[in-house]
Amino acid sequence: MEDANQQVNNDVDNEENFEEFEDPSYNSEGEVLDNNDTFEKLKRNDPAIADIELVIPLNCSDGHFFNKISWEEDGYCIGFNTHIKRVMLTYYGNPFDRPYNQPYILGEQGNDLPTRQQLQDFFSCIYRNSSIKQLIITSRIGIIDDFGGSLIEGLGDHHSLKRLQIEYDFNTAEQARASARALGKVLKHPKSELKHLLLPNNNLDDIGLGVLCDGLLGNSKITVFYLDNNRHITSIGWQALSTVLQHPNCKLTKLSLNWKGLNDEGSNILGSALSGLSSLKELDLSQNESIGSGGWHTLLNHLAQTSIVRLNLRSNKIDNGGLASLANMSTLQSLDISMNNLCTPSGWWTFFKLLQRIGSQLKKLDISCNKVGDVGVAALGSLLSSANTLKTLEMSSMRHPDDISAQGWISFFNTLQDSNVDLVELVLANNHIDDEGIQLLVPLLSRMSSLTQLNLSSNRSVTPTGWQTLSGFLQMNCALEGLELAFGNNLNDNTIISFTSALIHNKMLTRLSLATCFNEDNNETITERGWQAASNLLCNTTSILDTYNSNHTLHIFSGGDHNIAAYSRLNENKDKVEVARQKILHTHFSNDGTSKIQELLDMDLEMMPTAISWIGRPTRHDWKGESTSGLSTMYNLTRRLPDLFDSSSQKKKSSAGKRKYAA
Numbered sequence: 001m002e003d004a005n006q007q008v009n010n011d012v013d014n015e016e017n018f019e020e021f022e023d024p025s026y027n028s029e030g031e032v033l034d035n036n037d038t039f040e041k042l043k044r045n046d047p048a049i050a051d052i053e054l055v056i057p058l059n060c061s062d063g064h065f066f067n068k069i070s071w072e073e074d075g076y077c078i079g080f081n082t083h084i085k086r087v088m089l090t091y092y093g094n095p096f097d098r099p100y101n102q103p104y105i106l107g108e109q110g111n112d113l114p115t116r117q118q119l120q121d122f123f124s125c126i127y128r129n130s131s132i133k134q135l136i137i138t139s140r141i142g143i144i145d146d147f148g149g150s151l152i153e154g155l156g157d158h159h160s161l162k163r164l165q166i167e168y169d170f171n172t173a174e175q176a177r178a179s180a181r182a183l184g185k186v187l188k189h190p191k192s193e194l195k196h197l198l199l200p201n202n203n204l205d206d207i208g209l210g211v212l213c214d215g216l217l218g219n220s221k222i223t224v225f226y227l228d229n230n231r232h233i234t235s236i237g238w239q240a241l242s243t244v245l246q247h248p249n250c251k252l253t254k255l256s257l258n259w260k261g262l263n264d265e266g267s268n269i270l271g272s273a274l275s276g277l278s279s280l281k282e283l284d285l286s287q288n289e290s291i292g293s294g295g296w297h298t299l300l301n302h303l304a305q306t307s308i309v310r311l312n313l314r315s316n317k318i319d320n321g322g323l324a325s326l327a328n329m330s331t332l333q334s335l336d337i338s339m340n341n342l343c344t345p346s347g348w349w350t351f352f353k354l355l356q357r358i359g360s361q362l363k364k365l366d367i368s369c370n371k372v373g374d375v376g377v378a379a380l381g382s383l384l385s386s387a388n389t390l391k392t393l394e395m396s397s398m399r400h401p402d403d404i405s406a407q408g409w410i411s412f413f414n415t416l417q418d419s420n421v422d423l424v425e426l427v428l429a430n431n432h433i434d435d436e437g438i439q440l441l442v443p444l445l446s447r448m449s450s451l452t453q454l455n456l457s458s459n460r461s462v463t464p465t466g467w468q469t470l471s472g473f474l475q476m477n478c479a480l481e482g483l484e485l486a487f488g489n490n491l492n493d494n495t496i497i498s499f500t501s502a503l504i505h506n507k508m509l510t511r512l513s514l515a516t517c518f519n520e521d522n523n524e525t526i527t528e529r530g531w532q533a534a535s536n537l538l539c540n541t542t543s544i545l546d547t548y549n550s551n552h553t554l555h556i557f558s559g560g561d562h563n564i565a566a567y568s569r570l571n572e573n574k575d576k577v578e579v580a581r582q583k584i585l586h587t588h589f590s591n592d593g594t595s596k597i598q599e600l601l602d603m604d605l606e607m608m609p610t611a612i613s614w615i616g617r618p619t620r621h622d623w624k625g626e627s628t629s630g631l632s633t634m635y636n637l638t639r640r641l642p643d644l645f646d647s648s649s650q651k652k653k654s655s656a657g658k659r660k661y662a663a
Contacts, residue, residue, distance in 0.1 A: 005488075013651065014612035030086065031054060031055065033055065033056045034064060037049045038054075038619065039065075042081055043077045044073065045082060045083060048291050049083040049085075050083040050085055051085075053083055053088055053136075054086065056089050058104060059088070059091065059113075060113055061112040064164065066114040066118055066510070068147055071118075071122075074119060077127040078122075078124075078126065079128035079129055080132065083131060083501060085131060085132065086127060086521070088107060088135075089136065089141060090140050090141065091138075103140045104140060104331055105142045105144055106143050108149050109307070119151065120151070121533060122181075122196075123154055124153045124154075126155075129149040130159040132159055133160055133162055133163060134161075134162065134164075134533060135164050137165065137166045137168075138167060139167045139169045139201065142175070142183070143281075143441065144171055144175035149181055151181070151401075152166075152179065152186065152336060153542070154600075156185060156186040156188075156190055156191065157191035159193070163196035163224075164183075164197055165192075166179060166198070166199055167197035167200050167202070168201065168202055168203075168594060169201045171202075171203055172203065173203050173232045174205075175210060179202065180212045181211050183199075183212055184214055187215030187216055188215050188219075190607060192221070193221070195221055195223050195224065198224070198231070199227055200228035200229055201229045203231075203232060203233040204227070204233060206232075206236040206240070210236075210522070213240040215240055215372060216241065218249045219244075219249065220278055222251070223254065223256040224252075224253065225255055225263065226256040227241075227256065229256075229258070229259035229260070230236075231260055231261055234266070235265045235266055238265075241273075245270075245273040245274060245277050246273050246276060251275065251279050252277065252279055252280055252281075253281045253282065254282040254283075254284075255274075255280060255283050256283075256284040257283075258287050259286070259380045260288060260290055261288065262288045262290060262291075263291060264295035264298075264423075265296050267285075267291050267298070268295065271298060271299040271302030274653050275302040275303070275306055278307060278564050281307065281310065281331075282311075283298075283311055284313070285311075285312065285316070286314035286315055286336070287314065288316055288546045292323065293342065296322040297325055301328075303329060304328040306331075308330045308331060308332065309331055309334065310332075310334040311332060311334070311336070312333075312337060313335070313337045314338050314339055314340075315338070315339040315340070316339075317342055318343060320335065320343055322340075323337075323348070323357065324347075324351065324354065327354035327355050327358060329360070330444040331362065332562075333361055333363045333364065333389075334363060335364070336477075336595050338368040339368045341370065343371065345371060345372060345376045346375065346376075347378075348367075348373065348376030348379065348380075349373075349375045350551065352380045352382070353382075356386055356387070359387075360390075361389055362389060363391045364390070364392040365393055366392075367380075367394070368395060368396040368397055369397045370403075371398075371402055371611075372395075372404060373402060374404060374408035376404075376405070377408050377411075379410045380412070381412045381415030382415065385418070385421075389423065393423055393426040394425075395431070396429040396431070397429070398430075399433065400469040403432075404436040406433065406437060408430065408432075410434075413440035415445070416531070417440070421448065422448050422449060422450045424452055424453070425453040426445075426453070428455065429487075430488075431458075431459055432459075432461055433462060434466070435460045436651060437461075438456075439570070442470060446473055448479075452479055452480060452481040452482065453481065454482075454637040456483075456484065456489070457487045458488040458489065459488075460489065463490055467485075467495045472502070474502040475503075478508055480508060481508060481511065482512075483509040483510060483511065483513070485494065485514055486513040487515050488515075489517060489597060490517060491517050491525060491530075492517070492530065493527055493628055494530075494532035496534055497513075497529075497533045500534055501535040503537055503554065504551060510553055510554060510555060511555050511557075512555070512557070513532070513557045515527075515559055526559075530562075531558070534556055535561060535563045535567065537556075538550060538564065538571065539586075544588055547583050547587055547588065548580045549581070551571075552576045552580055552583075555568040556568050557649055567583070591621055595606075
């Protein structure tokens with residue numbers, strides 16, 4: 001069994017590392033190909049392009065890409081670029097000319113729209129490119145006819161394309177078939193290298209899915225398939241997909257069917273097919289509220305026969321019986337079962353006890369927004385005390401009157417005091433944890449040497465005195481990178497000052513999230529005094545040395561003054577020497593540049609060249625945040641010490657020094 005689990009881990013890790021595209025980002029941000037800087041990077045084949053997602057708007061008005069490019073001269077900038085990896089096609093329509101629910105149809109003719117010839121030229125460049133691995137066509141672009149379909153069909157023999165995502169919210173099921181037909185041909189193309197196919201919100205019906213499945217049948221390359229929020233599919237369409245899943249060549253490792261696409265009948269058909277699919281490691285069935293409790297019992301019994309490692313069941317109608325069936329999935333390592341309100345505390349008690357008896361391999365567990373209750377959380381404590389595999393635990397928003405009480409949290413933390421729990425991420429936001437609970441939690445956290453992320457937002461029962469318990473942990477902790485304390489916590493000036501004092505020498509924490517708090521009289525509990533302490537932590541302006549020794553790692557997200565935000569932006573730069581330099585230039589040599597010149601004048605003459613070089617260093621191009629040039633400081637230094645820059649006088653001084661030394 002141990003060897004089998006290790007093989008599962010290896011399979012999943014290999015799939016995770018595939019071109020860093022395991023998890024989709026439907027609203028990815030990137031660099032828009034609308035400005036000359038990006039265009040020039042493309043033309044000179046700049047390697048920096050590899051680190052960003054290239055967003056290409058299919059607009060043709062003045063200044064836009066399609067209007068200014070000469071395909072004969074500049075088309076190579078895409079076709080023969082060797083660094084582009086991620087491309088997103090979108091459309092920025094004028095809201096006065098085109099309503100939100102009327103996106104641009106690929107190939108549509110009109111003002112400010114590319115001609116069909118331009119589109120063909122553009123896609124020809126995409127076809128020629130040998131580095132693009134991911135192509136996203138956003139919901140602002142529709143593919144509803146043979147012309148648009150032909151452009152997609154041309155991707156069939158793309159040299160490097162591994163991941164294709166098409167999302168179109170507004171077409172009818174009939175229109176979606178054009179896209180499905182084209183994709184079916186891509187999937188059948190013998191040279192296609194496509195591995196990930198993402199089709200969320202496409203309004204596919206049984207006919208469209210059937211055409212798509214015809215292309216998928218026997219395909220041994222597709223490993224990731226998304227059909228999220230396609231609500232027109234009935235048992236006929238699910239049966240077509242089941243035939244694909246049961247084919248011996250099917251190598252699917254991840255399947256996503258979230259957002260109300262399944263009912264009892266469809267889930268039973270798919271469950272039966274999935275139970276024989278040994279390659280499947282990850283399944284997303286979140287928000288399928290049309291599946292009833294009985295349907296979940298049947299489906300989860302089917303899934304117990306699989307080797308699924310990651311399972312997302314968020315926001316469904318799973319009840320106590322479903323929980324009991326779920327406990328039989330012995331290969332599970334990641335489980336999101338948040339927001340299943342039909343489960344009662346006794347059901348959770350049974351679930352955790354079954355996991356303890358069977359031997360849980362869970363590494364990640366999310367049970368947020370559930371009625372776990374004191375009974376359930378006690379069983380969870382017993383499970384965690386006997387199993388040390390868990391690395392991520394999310395238990396947020398359990399503030400229901402019948403949920404975990406303050407005493408329940410106290411008992412839970414007490415149970416874990418002698419355990420070997422060593423989490424990487426712990427989320428306990430919006431709960432009934434109080435001062436006694438936080439005092440028990442802190443020593444538990446201190447023993448977690450792997451903990452990098454901690455979220456304690458919105459625990460309103462903890463007083464400012466209770467929060468100060470965290471100070472010692474922050475001062476001594478060597479691994480924590482992110483701490484969330486925002487939204488509704490009882491923090492005040494003394495708390496902030498205590499935190500900032502503890503964080504002066506902490507170089508690991510990179511993110512601290514705070515928020516303006518209010519007392520019962522609706523007055524802010526963190527005043528200028530508290531925010532100033534946070535600002536001083538990031539940039540202590542008392543002296544140049546104090547500024548240099550400030551915290552150049554931490555980003556504080558808060559409702560404080562603008563200085564905190566500015567210093568946090570500066571701290572994003574990985575070159576911490578440059579961060580210190582920028583802060584010193586900002587705070588000690590700003591305005592007329594003469595306020596601290598005397599400190600430079602008092603330096604030993606031998607140190608002066610180093611100081612001048614440091615002041616005049618050019619700002620790096622990848623600088624994040626506001627940057628300041630040191631040239632004005634050099635100018636003022638030159639005015640105050642002209643002999644230093646006079647070569648003839650320097651020679652005289654040098655000769656005099658030698659004669660004096662010789663004497």
